[in-house]
Amino acid sequence: MKNIYSMPRLELEDFFLSIGEKKFKAIQVYEWLYQHREPNVENWSNIKKEIREKIKQNFDFCMPKIIKRETDELTEKYLIELNDKEHVEAVLMRHDYGNSVCVSSQVGCNMGCAFCESGRLKKIRNLETYEMVCQILLIEELFSERISSVVIMGIGEPLDNYDNVINFIKIINDAKGISLGARHITLSTCGLIPKIQELMNLPLQINLAISLHASNNDLRTKLMGVNKMYNIHALIDTIRTYIDKTNRRVTIEYVMLKKINDEEKNAIELANLLKGMNVYVNLIPYNETNHLEFKKSDKSQIMKFYDTLKKNKINVTIRKEFGSKISAACGQLRSKEVEK
Ligand code: SAH
Secondary structure, eight states, X not given: OEEGGGOOHHHHHXXXXXXXXXXXXXXXXXXXXXXXXXXXXGGOTTSOHHHHHHHHHHEEOOOOEEEEEEEOSSEEEEEEEOTTSOEEEEEXXXXXXXXXXXXXXXXXXXXXXXXXXXXXXXXXXXXXXXXXXXXXXXXXXXXXXXXXXXXXXXXXXXXXXXXXXXXXXXXXXXXXXXXXXXXXXXXXXXXXXXXXXXXTTSSOOOEEEEEOOOSSHHHHHHHBGGGGTSOXXXXXXXXXXXXXXXXXXXXXXXXXXXXXXXXXXXXXXHHHHHTTOSEEEEEEEOOOOTTOOOXXXXXXXXXXXXXXXXXXXXXXXXXXOOOGGGTOXXXXXXXXXXXX
């Protein structure tokens, strides 16, 4: 049985048509679920009993649970237990411009990035759409504040769970659903080229972020297993096409790893790779974890790297660090739980 929170509105309309009802019922259901946040069908007073019964017979309503919450000033990190007792994480970050949530898209990850804690634990399964939608609903309920932006940057590779992630985006973006503007939704990928090509043909105006993390092919292959399949030059070409086609600026994520990818020559190489493209580089201070050898670059090194990119006319920002006190490196909370 499908979970009700996995249903994009158009699919819900098809369901109502298939049982001989008007399709606007889907809007009413959306209003109950996402505006009134009323999961109890019995209370859906504008839908008659007979149809409520059909809804109950056809859809599952169960939700995951938040079982642990770690907080510091600007960050809250949640461990979420799924109905089969698997765990994922979500993180809430308070910015001056509003609250953003980082959601997970898979249980574990198979992309094999050497520096990443989430990928130490291999993929067990994809998240269903409702398991992503519920990360937002549960956090809003617990936190009792609205979320103004969503980044799909938690555990997992979203483009390796393409259909469910796209449905998730449709639901949170739907004006009758959670109604988050597409410009407030960011999908981050390690670079699965065929899926980036699919994405550029969808009429969704979301932000795309690419985890590049290296300035040349050899280095990227050492750091990111995915580069053996889709190399850095093919990836850059795909990003160019994406920008041409969508007219949207792409974010290039570059995690700063001490003495690995943070030297002057890397900055120059990176600037050459990205020359003339409508991108901006987001330098990410590495979040160290106990299990992996990588160290974060010194602040001064990050500043030098930043300056070199600037001098070479590349737009660049340094990502503000969140939650380094509370195991915020994605995957840390889950791997603690799994090890217990
Ligand atoms: N699989 C997707 C999204 C999840 S990872 C992707 O690769 O983009 C989200 C981002 O966090 C990626 O850029 C990833 O490389 C980065 N990341 C992973 N571990 C990190 C750590 N310990 N510190 C800082 N960034 C990290």
